Amino acid sequence: MAPTVTLLIQPLPSGEVGADLDATFREVDASAPALRVGELSTQRGDGIFETIGVVDGHAQEARAHLERLRNSARICELPEPNLPQWEAAIARAVGSLPATGEYALKLVLSRGVEHGPAPTAWLHASAAADFTAAREHGIRVVTLDRGYARGTAERAPWLLLGAKTLSYAVNMAALREAKRRGADDTIFVTSDGYVMEGPTSSVIIRRGGVYATPAPSGAILHGTTQQSLFEHVEAAGGRTEYRDIAVEELTTADAAWLVSSVRLAAGITDVDGTSVPYDADETRELNAYLLSPRD
Amino acid sequence: MAPTVTLLIQPLPSGEVGADLDATFREVDASAPALRVGELSTQRGDGIFETIGVVDGHAQEARAHLERLRNSARICELPEPNLPQWEAAIARAVGSLPATGEYALKLVLSRGVEHGPAPTAWLHASAAADFTAAREHGIRVVTLDRGYARGTAERAPWLLLGAKTLSYAVNMAALREAKRRGADDTIFVTSDGYVMEGPTSSVIIRRGGVYATPAPSGAILHGTTQQSLFEHVEAAGGRTEYRDIAVEELTTADAAWLVSSVRLAAGITDVDGTSVPYDADETRELNAYLLSPRD
Known part of the structure; x- marks a missing residue:
């Protein structure tokens, strides 16, 4: 024990x-x-x-x-x-x-x-659970509608989007739905088709050498691991951006990850049953950074 | 104590x-x-x-x-x-x-x-708290967008709409927003303008002698107090219906209530700052029924 x-x-x-x-x-x-x-x-x-x-x-x-x-x-x-x-x-x-x-x-x-x-x-x-498999071999994800259109958080602050509350029953239900569909994790999307976040993680995609994550509009949590990785990428001369990401980009990106504080960087291998590019070398490098002491 | x-x-x-x-x-x-x-x-x-x-x-x-x-x-x-x-x-x-x-x-x-x-x-x-004032003098409500369009529950069962989960942080935030606006309670509406429910209650309106509540589409809880009141109305020869209720109907109805298991029937006196018809006599009769032993 x-x-x-x-x-x-x-x-x-x-x-x-x-x-x-x-x-x-x-x-x-x-x-x-x-x-x-x-x-x-x-x-x-x-x-x-x-x-x-x-x-x-x-x-x-x-x-x-x-x-x-x-x-x-x-x-x-x-x-x-x-x-x-x-x-x-x-x-x-x-x-x-x-x-x-x-x-x-x-x-x-x-x-x-x-x-x-x-x-x-x-x-x-x-x-911590043993996340070796997710870190080294990646994860399959499904996209699930979070039910909110883009812009809802600004219009309805009482929905507490952007706060990390204990009311996580929906997040847990979304993970069960992913398992039921044969996947490991979920990416929530807006009802009008934009990438939001995972139930317990942030989304990062790489496209044409630029790392992007959804703009923190109030509808998603600003990920601590995502921010740390962006600093790491920028320190090495890489480019990062916060912007709207249409759900289609998950399958056309050069690489994509779900990142979080304990599992760290998990490369996405499969979106809704479609294989997507998976960068094992870069994921290994990202996790080496995430496992080093960070403040 | x-x-x-x-x-x-x-x-x-x-x-x-x-x-x-x-x-x-x-x-x-x-x-x-x-x-x-x-x-x-x-x-x-x-x-x-x-x-x-x-x-x-x-x-x-x-x-x-x-x-x-x-x-x-x-x-x-x-x-x-x-x-x-x-x-x-x-x-x-x-x-x-x-x-x-x-x-x-x-x-x-x-x-x-x-x-x-x-x-x-x-x-x-x-x-129970003392709800005498709400039962006898009614409540002021504000309508707040729940962020979901009509039909979301059917499309996205992982949102757990229709289940009474412990994840009630949003319900509590909506009640705080109501107080901030000088009201006593909230009615959630869909992003496309239909009445849903209160954070801890069901909505009933009376219009042309017919009692109506939103159709239990999977997006709202089927209220136990609402069902009991509908049985009571029907037993007395009254008419009830489950149907879509546009938010405008809250101000054009002949009377409206939020009903729940402990506060019981609270007549609505005011919606988003506009006075609406309040039926003190009928509310008293409904609460007398709700306070009688029911199985």
Whole structure:
């Protein structure tokens, strides 16, 4: 049994500093009850989260994840998270993990117990699944309609598109639908035919030497791994762009990936049953970068 | 402090009978931790629920709620709930509540702990909020775009429209938006302008003596309170229909209500800032019916 670490966190208001942060954490056994049934996270999926990859004792891109947690809190009208407190919690959890291996570190900020006075928060670290096959041999994807036309997020902010909320039942249903169709993963598309994102990942395509991802219009999450890869590509002199990507481009691109914090870069081999170009060498290089310590 | 009852339930497979059902329930203190952080209900809003009204010791329309729980489980590919076990849990909870007063009884069926062997389930009864003002004086509503065009549910079943899932962050955000606009509640409409439902209620309009509600097309929940009211209207010789309702009809109807299991019938007085006809007498009669014992 691989080790896990679970910390319950008593959330401090943003800006409150100088407290004994360790006193706001309580380590608990993951197999023991820790949450009340009145938790709005569980009753209504009413909260936000981030999943950070930990590689050989280093939390990857922790700051970018925390900035996105803050952005999700703003969209969901949750109290602004105290980032130094979260950083301390991450450091404490990572310090309790083995010095080698890959782990997934999940941060949750819930609206708290119904009629309760304050949000609740916790962090849970567990061994990452073995994604060797997806990284080295790629994945088959299906495209699934997310039901929204392009421009919906701007028109209807109450749909919380762009926030990483705990209300992920649809994302999980889309992954089940992919498996049913003999694929490994899903790419959500708008009802008018534009690429959005995977249920737990971002989409990157390469076409004529340029790396592109859908413009972060408010309808999709701004992917931390995607941003890190774009910086990597640009540092090597490559070109990147944010733009609308029609679904047809998934099959005409020179290469395409789903990228995420724990599985990292998975090259797409097959879209809706059609084989597409798969670049094994470049995927290997991207994953070597993603497995190196990144801040 | 009004009494609460919380029962953790060890879910039996559907069809398993003859067990000592009481041995599958464990009463816990609602203020004590009962759920693990690995719960998929809390991590992903991955589970389903029902809220049953309890009036003076009687669980209202329990069977209709349990049938809908079963339907939600089917849509979400959760194990079929064992309805006799849930009925026994409801009976036990209701038996522990005071013989008078209104309570809300929440049933939750979660996909369970991540990588765990089985779903988890619980039931939580608490005192209903005081909805006297909404019942007697009505509510102001705003219409909010749900982002989906009519027909989306049929095309994209992975969106889980028609299932009562725990992924309710959008429903809660829509209620916050209503408050921000000075209203009490929301009516979701399709992106092409048809009435759907409230975040936690069904819509009924009366027009020319006929009671209408949106056709249960798969995009909306089939409301248990709405069905009960339609039976009541029909029993008295009234006419009811399921049909598409254009958003404009909310302001031209002779009367309109949001109906739900605990607040019951709330007459609409105002739609997007425009006053609409409000029938105080009929609303009083509908609530008298809804407060009588119903099965």
